[in-house]
Amino acid sequence: MTQRxxxxxxxxNIKDFKQNLLSWSQQFETALWLDSNNYEQQYSNFDSALAVEEFTAIKTDYTNAFDKLKEYQTITKDYIFGYISYDVKNDVERLSSNNFDGLDFADLYFFQPQKLIFIRGKNIEFQYLKMVDDEIKNDFEEISNMSLQSKSRGVDSFELDSEKADIKIKLRIHKDEYHQKVTKVLEHIKRGDIYEANFCQEFYAENATIHPLEVYRHLNEISEPPFASFLKMDHQYALCASPERYLKKEGAKIISQPIKGTAKRLISAIDDAKIASDLSRDIKERAENVMIVDLVRNDLSKTAKMGSVKVEELCKIYSFKQVHQMISTVVSEIDMNMHPLETLRSTFPMGSMTGAPKISAMKIIEELEETKRGLYSGTIGYFTPENDFDFNVVIRSILYNEEKKYISFSVGGAITAKSVVEKEYEECLLKAKAMKYVLLSSK
Known part of the structure; x- marks a missing residue:
């Protein structure tokens, strides 16, 4: 095992330290920040983590991606951080992705960080590889003493950038076309090809310049989700405000927490409590959630010990800053001799972003969607030296290619037999609201 x-x-003052830490991380070509925003959750290893500077890395397209990652993770025997894009489905299920891609992210990317910093309560733990002299102490002091001037430097450049180009957000699929496409999904459901499909659409801006860190901070501030992440790989960025966990491994235990069911938060406490209660009893939303729970149970059973797949929570309402969400928790137990990659491989991509049956749903949405999903509806996370892992679902996220000046964010919704096209469209707009707001208010 690698020694750190x-x-x-x-x-x-943890809040200030976190702000300084993120600003400090921008000097590195590679940085990945994970933040729980102190959201109370049963399964948690740290409040925040920052991984910077590649010591080793793997970057590949989807061809044999899981085998390559398995080999890399096995050899490295250390913390590795990164992502698996949605299109690695093509490795798992022998599918294809031929839709438009304006972002050009690699299909899979992981790196072993030279510098790793964990925040737990008021404790900051530095774990460094190949350290020079008092590097940890020097970095800690530099981060702690960052002046307001150095922190605001980013804001100034952000304002200048924003003057260069107005951000004009466009829809890849317009309202009438959305209606036609969702109607086609409903026809597939009536024919019995599928029960449910997660159909997504892209919002995008061309020739647009943003300051990624400031946009991420704004997005995170208005959402405060438990699976936030900020990824920087040279000129490519993911600004992620995800409320959803895809998969976590803790020893022999596997935890999946799919989300299906959304309602907006209301200002009045009485109205807000009522809309949350209504969501918990909504027949359509519960049916969507239960279908995905069945799919997750089926996926987990492929690697689980006999009889160990259990539903810990079914259709529980969790409240976030902007929305209420219906979340279920499904767990299983695996043999400790099983490679951690096998559980990821056998459950990928996550059911909440595909539909059921999974392969049929993926084929249909690939045909009807206009954009290659890429990192959207993929996953960002990490492996530990002990072979544990934790991964989110990349939703409520802004993806940005600085070189191509291309900004993209996508939203989707589960289409079932009970879906009303107009309501599905409204739900998409609700989910897009935060990303749209932070981009347009960034000018």
């Missing part, structure tokens, strides 16, 4: 030099410091 570890030092822990205590900090009183």
């Amino acid at each position: 030099t570890t030092r822990t410091f205590s900090v009183e």
Whole structure:
């Protein structure tokens, strides 16, 4: 196992330290920040983590992607951070992706960070590889003492960038076309080809310049989700405000927490409580959630010990800053000798972003969607040296290629036999609201 030099410091003002840490991370070509926003959850290893500077890395297209990752993770025996894009489905199920892609992200990317920093409560733990002198102490002091001037430097450049080009957000699928496409999904459901499909559409901006860190901070501030992440790979960025966990491994235990069912938050506490209660009893939303729970149970059973797949929570309402969500928790137990990659491989892509039956749904949405999903509806996360892992679902996210000046965010919804096209469209607009707002208010 790779040896890291570890030092822990205590900090009183964690909020300021986190802001400084993120600003400090921008000097590196590669940075990945994971933040739970102190959201109370049963399964948690840290409040936040920052991984920067590649020591080793793997970047590949979908061909044999899981085998390549398996080999890399096995050899490295260390923390590795990165992502698996939705299109790695083509490795798992021998499918294809031929839709338009304006972002050009690699299908799979992981790196072993030279510098790794965990935040747990008021404790900051530094874990460095190949350290020079007092590097940890020096970095800690530099981060702690960052001046307001150095922090605001990013904001100034952001304002200048914004003057260069107005952000004009366009829809890849317009309203009438959306109606036609969802109607086709409903025809497939009536024919019995599928029970449910997660149909997605892209919002995008061309020739647009943003300051990624400031946009991420704004997006995170208005959402405060438990699976937020900020990814920087040279000129490519993912600004992710995800509320959803895809898959976590803790020893022999596997945890999946699919989301299906959304309602907006209301200002009045009484109205807000009522809309949450209505969501919990909504027959259509519960049916969507239960279908995906069945799919997840089926996926987990492929690697689980006999009889170990259980539903810990079914259709529980969790409240976030902007929306209420219906979340279920499905768990299983695996043999400790099984490679951690096998559970990821056998459940990927996550059922909440595909539909049921999974392969038929993926073929149909590939045909009807206009954009290659790429990192959207893929997953960002990490492996530990002990072979544990934790991965989110890349939703409520802005993807940005700085070189191509291309901004993209996608939203989707589960289409079932009970779906009303107009309501599905409204739900998409609700999900798009936060991303649209932060981009347009960034000018």
